[in-house]
Amino acid sequence: MTTRAAFIAVNRFGLGARPGELERAARDPVGWAKRQIHAPPSLPAAFAGLPSGPSRMADFLHARQRRGDGGVQQLFRESFRQTFREEAAARLRVHVESEMPFRERLVAFWSNHFTVSVQRPIVLGLAGAFEREAIRPNVAGRFLDLLTAVVRHPAMLTYLDNGQSFGPNSPGGLRRGRGLNENLAREILELHTLGVEGGYTQDDVREFAKILTGWTMAPPEDPQAGHFRFAVGIHEPGAKTFLGRRVGPGLINEGEEVLALLARHPATARHIATKLARHFIADNPPAAAIERLARIFRDTDGNLAALSEAIVEQPEAWDEALPKLRTPHEFVVAALRAVEFNGAGESMLGTLRTLGQLSFAAPSPAGWPDTAERWIGPEAVLRRAEWAMAMGLRVAAIREPRQLFAGTIEPVAARSTALAISRAPSAGEAVATLFAAPEFQRR
Amino acid sequence: MGKTITRRAALGGLLGGTLGCGLCGPLFGPGLSLAAARLGGEARFVVVILRGALDGLAAVPPYADPDYRRLRGPLALAAPGSADGALDLNGRFGLHPALAPLHAMYRAGEMTVFHAVATPYRSRSHFDGQDVLENGVTSARALKDGWLNRALSLLGGERLGLAVGQSIPLILRGDIPVASWAPADMPGLDGDFLSRLATLYERDAILGPALAQGRQAQAMADEALGDPRRAQGRMSGEKVYVANRGPQPMRVVAEAAGRLLAAENGARVAVLEVGGWDTHANQGVLNGPLANRLADLAGGLKALQDSLGPAWRHTVVAVATEFGRTVAVNGTGGTDHGTGGAAFLLGGAVTGGRVIARWPGLAANQLYEGRDLAPTLDLRSVMKGVLSDHLGLPAEAIERVVFPDSREAPMLRDTLRA
Numbered sequence: 001m002t003t004r005a006a007f008i009a010v011n012r013f014g015l016g017a018r019p020g021e022l023e024r025a026a027r028d029p030v031g032w033a034k035r036q037i038h039a040p041p042s043l044p045a046a047f048a049g050l051p052s053g054p055s056r057m058a059d060f061l062h063a064r065q066r067r068g069d070g071g072v073q074q075l076f077r078e079s080f081r082q083t084f085r086e087e088a089a090a091r092l093r094v095h096v097e098s099e100m101p102f103r104e105r106l107v108a109f110w111s112n113h114f115t116v117s118v119q120r121p122i123v124l125g126l127a128g129a130f131e132r133e134a135i136r137p138n139v140a141g142r143f144l145d146l147l148t149a150v151v152r153h154p155a156m157l158t159y160l161d162n163g164q165s166f167g168p169n170s171p172g173g174l175r176r177g178r179g180l181n182e183n184l185a186r187e188i189l190e191l192h193t194l195g196v197e198g199g200y201t202q203d204d205v206r207e208f209a210k211i212l213t214g215w216t217m218a219p220p221e222d223p224q225a226g227h228f229r230f231a232v233g234i235h236e237p238g239a240k241t242f243l244g245r246r247v248g249p250g251l252i253n254e255g256e257e258v259l260a261l262l263a264r265h266p267a268t269a270r271h272i273a274t275k276l277a278r279h280f281i282a283d284n285p286p287a288a289a290i291e292r293l294a295r296i297f298r299d300t301d302g303n304l305a306a307l308s309e310a311i312v313e314q315p316e317a318w319d320e321a322l323p324k325l326r327t328p329h330e331f332v333v334a335a336l337r338a339v340e341f342n343g344a345g346e347s348m349l350g351t352l353r354t355l356g357q358l359s360f361a362a363p364s365p366a367g368w369p370d371t372a373e374r375w376i377g378p379e380a381v382l383r384r385a386e387w388a389m390a391m392g393l394r395v396a397a398i399r400e401p402r403q404l405f406a407g408t409i410e411p412v413a414a415r416s417t418a419l420a421i422s423r424a425p426s427a428g429e430a431v432a433t434l435f436a437a438p439e440f441q442r443r
Numbered sequence: 444m445g446k447t448i449t450r451r452a453a454l455g456g457l458l459g460g461t462l463g464c465g466l467c468g469p470l471f472g473p474g475l476s477l478a479a480a481r482l483g484g485e486a487r488f489v490v491v492i493l494r495g496a497l498d499g500l501a502a503v504p505p506y507a508d509p510d511y512r513r514l515r516g517p518l519a520l521a522a523p524g525s526a527d528g529a530l531d532l533n534g535r536f537g538l539h540p541a542l543a544p545l546h547a548m549y550r551a552g553e554m555t556v557f558h559a560v561a562t563p564y565r566s567r568s569h570f571d572g573q574d575v576l577e578n579g580v581t582s583a584r585a586l587k588d589g590w591l592n593r594a595l596s597l598l599g600g601e602r603l604g605l606a607v608g609q610s611i612p613l614i615l616r617g618d619i620p621v622a623s624w625a626p627a628d629m630p631g632l633d634g635d636f637l638s639r640l641a642t643l644y645e646r647d648a649i650l651g652p653a654l655a656q657g658r659q660a661q662a663m664a665d666e667a668l669g670d671p672r673r674a675q676g677r678m679s680g681e682k683v684y685v686a687n688r689g690p691q692p693m694r695v696v697a698e699a700a701g702r703l704l705a706a707e708n709g710a711r712v713a714v715l716e717v718g719g720w721d722t723h724a725n726q727g728v729l730n731g732p733l734a735n736r737l738a739d740l741a742g743g744l745k746a747l748q749d750s751l752g753p754a755w756r757h758t759v760v761a762v763a764t765e766f767g768r769t770v771a772v773n774g775t776g777g778t779d780h781g782t783g784g785a786a787f788l789l790g791g792a793v794t795g796g797r798v799i800a801r802w803p804g805l806a807a808n809q810l811y812e813g814r815d816l817a818p819t820l821d822l823r824s825v826m827k828g829v830l831s832d833h834l835g836l837p838a839e840a841i842e843r844v845v846f847p848d849s850r851e852a853p854m855l856r857d858t859l860r861a
Contacts, residue, residue, distance in 0.1 A: 196568050
């Protein structure tokens with residue numbers, strides 16, 4: 001059953017088969033996935049020329065300093081929105097055209113784990129850069145390095161407000177009458193590391209917020225404007241107590257110490273293992289797989305290459321039933337890959353929005369949901385069918401339904417699906433049926 | 444070719460096709476969805492969920508509390524009577540001026556304000572907090588279905604539901620089928636294609652039921668909204684891609700909800716979700732992001748009243764959020780996650796013009812964990828009263844099925860007209 005295994009490899013771990021991909025994976029489906037983890041990371045060409053996070057942050061800081069709120073709104077309207085559209089289109093293009101789709105899936109997984117969302121307008125200019133600069137280089141490295149890169153990035157510092165959190169007893173806090181903002185501290189604990197049941201208290205949140213004061217960006221008048229800066233003058237002085245231990249006083253070392261502590265915490269291992277297993281195996285992931293993944297996380301001190309290999313090695317991950325439903329983004333990407341729709345541009349963003357998942361636009365810091373019940377309602381299923389039809393009609397003239405079928409879902413297709421495609425009243429409806437079929441909507 | 448399904452056209456005509464904003468700035472409109480279910484009788488029940496934690500002390504300032512002004516500092520509203528002051532409710536509490544349309548309802552005896560209210564959830568995670576608000580028990584993971592769906596299971600008659608929005612919020616998920624429904628920018632599908640698809644989905648536990656409910660919802664929409672435009676025609680490639688539209692005010696969806704609920708054979712229970720309440724930074728006082736959200740909410744509720752028409756008389760609208768926010772202003776001109784907050788019942792069936800609050804006070808020793816408004820009323824008590832007095836559910840069934848293990852939250856009676 002190598003073709004079935006190949007189907008699982010390119011769909012469960014990949015982004016759906018491009019023409020010929022099933023055959024290439026069939027020789028060694030496990031190796032096909034694993035090789036991508038260790039391939040030297042290079043930046044896909046579609047990202048060339050897009051602006052860096054610190055540079056866009058500097059644009060924002062300068063606009064605010066020189067032109068106030070009106071200037072900021074104008075910057076968002078006239079510049080950040082365009083950056084966002086270019087970033088979202090480039091990301092889609094990379095997903096559709098990638099020959100390392102498992103690696104892209106890992107980037108997308110971690111990007112969603114550490115969500116920044118354009119629900120806050122400033123993130124429009126930063127979200128793509130965040131994924132490219134903080135996530136992408138670190139998905140096969142150490143979890144602590146990934147976490148640290150995330151927390152230091154201007155997108156996260158702004159999205160979760162830490163950039164403007166002041167130690168109430170710091171010189172800057174006293175002078176300006178400013179104080180703490182708990183947002184980032186809480187979400188690091190709840191969403192990024194320990195998990196909501198990870199055993200921390202409100203006091204821990206508060207103390208961690210104090211520890212993180214000063215983690216901000218260099219101000220507009222600084223040549224390094226927009227880059228990460230530990231601002232000593234707003235850091236809350238004195239020792240803190242976090243998870244029952246004394247931390248500091250040690251300025252930036254306090255935050256680094258706590259991030260290291262969190263990265264090594266067994267609750268973090270379990271939280272990450274559960275999310276990975278939910279993403280790659282099943283909505284209700286098997287406890288044994290979670291346990292094995294959590295152990296690998298702990299034993300390797302959060303080595304994400306080892307963890308990614310382990311995910312591919314889980315026997316449950318090769319279950320021939322197709323337990324996971326594709327998210328709207330995954331669904332669109334799989335269809336575009338199947339027909340080799342290269343050069344996807346900004347015109348596709350409306351489709352992704354209509355289907356409910358526009359890149360970098362998750363509804364909250366918790367990111368996009370990862371269970372079918374959160375994605376599929378009666379409306380969503382109709383929208384997908386409609387888009388399948390629109391695609392079918394559009395590509396039938398240039399792609400042969402029979403070949404598309406062979407190149408995508410044939411290894412796992414039910415007889416009824418194969419029949420419905422072959423008997424469809426037109427080529428367009430045949431392709432629409434293929435894309436709407438359960439075997440295509442699942443992975 | 445069979446008849447073209449006209450779900451799109453139906454709502455497109457109703458809403459002018461403006462729903463479903465995603466990429467727009469100042470970015471999103473509120474994350475809105477509406478779900479509805481049909482009951483017998485005239486009673487309508489709408490739940491409005493404010494996702495992100497509404498600052499109850501900003502919406503309903505306790506302006507007479509001796510500690511209010513000190514703790515709220517720059518976020519405190521002026522007392523009623525002064526320029527830009529709060530709108531007085533009862534000599535102790537006021538309403539934010541952006542809620543003026545609700546103040547009119549209050550004075551008309553059609554809104555009751557609850558304060559120092561909370562769900563049983565006592566930590567400060569949005570996501571768990573919302574789950575508890577919606578599953579109706581004390582912990583996020585204890586039940587995976589929603590209390591409103593369980594309430595529907597107790598109601599007789601046709602129970603088909605509808606949701607505007609692509610998926611169904613937890614409060615409405617469960618054994619009773621509830622459809623979701625939203626206008627989209629893609630044209631409709633051929634009926635034959637959908638029925639062939641239904642065959643392929645027969646054995647799919649997720650896609651199968653969703654498609655069946657979607658097709659049912661279509662039929663219900665046609666019935667509730669009258670003859671829709673039918674000349675949708677076949678879609679073409681060009682029509683797949685849609686233009687980005689401006690932010691979507693709550694009013695747009697509320698109007699649709701009202702129309703669906705007002706229809707003689709239309710829906711009777713609906714849920715609307717409104718996002719954007721997580722005001723950690725620079726939330727503003729008289730103007731600003733929070734005032735804008737409040738104005739949008741008030742405008743939406745007013746639009747709901749208007750589009751319900753005479754059915755408003757038989758309607759209860761409950762407005763609730765997952766928890767309140769800190770009493771004190773945080774270091775960045777906003778407020779962090781808290782506990783007790785405000786909730787509202789509105790509608791022609793409400794015995795309004797009252798503030799129901801066992802006020803705990805804002806002094807340091809009166810705050811929950813030294814920082815939050817202490818809750819003195821369980822939100823479930825309010826909802827139990829509505830289910831009993833408005834929807835006529837037996838008290839025993841409410842306790843056993845809808846809000847199990849909620850003895851600590853006794854039913855609050857007399858909030859509604861007999």
